[in-house]
Amino acid sequence: MQVLQAGQHKFIYLELQPEMVASIARQAGFETRAKDSPRTIHLDLSAPVRQGPLLLFDAADPANLGWFSRCQFYVDGRTGSIMQTPMTLANKRDRGGKAQLHAVKLSICKELPATFRLPGNQPLTEQVFYHLFLNFLNALTKNGVAVCGAGSIQPLAGRTETVGSRN
Secondary structure, three states: EEEEOOOOEEEEEEEOOOHHHHHHHHHOOOOOEEEEEEEEEEEEEEEEOOOOOOOOOEOOHHHHHHHHOOOOEEEEEEOOOOOOOOEEEEEEEEEOOOOEEEEEEEEEEEEEEOOEEEEEEEEOOOHHHHHHHHHHHHHHEEEEEEEEOOOOOOEEEEOOOOOOOOO
């Protein structure tokens, strides 16, 4: 981890290893393709041997209350930002534009404001990130990840379509 300064702004630069990130994804049961750039790591994650869809569900639907009570991670449905983490999620789509049920795209930001903290005011280091990343991947396959709000992220599990208006 490095501390960078640009004028009056300070940043934390995480020295994440793409090989380690891919290894953690394989350990969690995903096939992965990683693309490393100076500021981010982009991952295409897929779980083709999985029986059901990845557990990305609509938090607003009352039918998904059981999922919501076990949830550790929340995704902003409009931006794809995984709340209180340096990661962003997106649906992976097929040629017809339909979201694939067994695959997602994930971006990991390596540059963060020096004031960035995880829940509980814990500072982020490479080792803490690797643990957080494994917990997130396990949540996608075992516990569930909630999509909060309508927008560009489409839920993959639970009741994904609502009937009538959403008031």
